[in-house]
Amino acid sequence: QTVVTQEPSVTVSPGGTVTLTCASSTGAVTSNYYANWFQQKHGQGPRALIYSTSNKHPWTPARFSGSLLGGKAALTLSGVQPDDEADYHCLLSCSGSWVFGGGTKLTVL
């Protein structure tokens, strides 16, 4: 079974830029993995941010962007705000099913 790996925790300063990544144990992540990114704040359910690698939802703040970077799916936050402190989960389409990464806890400090 495919294993999807994310950084367990990342710390960023307010106003800074940070990139979170999502890797697949089967090899390089491509657009065919249809990477989705979700934000989950403490005590809340997930909220969709990015779908199909780089597409934003109508409610996705402009400072969030998705891409492919070095064989991984990536989520970049530019101009980080304190409100961005949350867990970020990636989801990849793998062999006809879907697999979540373990999630990245983003701390804004």
Next chain:
Amino acid sequence: QVQLVQSGAEVKNPGASVKVSCKASGYTFTGYGIHWVRQAPGQGLEYMGWFTAGNDGTKYSQDFQGRLVFTRDTSATTVYMELSSLTSEDTAVYYCARQTPTLGHLDYWGQGTPVTVSS
């Protein structure tokens, strides 16, 4: 507006089954799919499977094969997730999420249903 409203919290004994509902509104029910995801306490998200409301197509994660079933009531615009042979490891919050007709596009989520398995 699009909404997915899930049923309330459940407490079950080990070995029992649980059925969680996800009522959709604000869009054409049969034109979209529903994914099911769960999150154990303090853990990440775990993918369970998806259901296509238009044609009853299903795909279950291998981790749940044999004890997970998705069904629908089109007139009630509701999808159901039933998990059987529960153990304490099934204690989690269960979520439904909408899949649009665009491949790879998950958007709206339900509020989550806590399920506790305990004797």
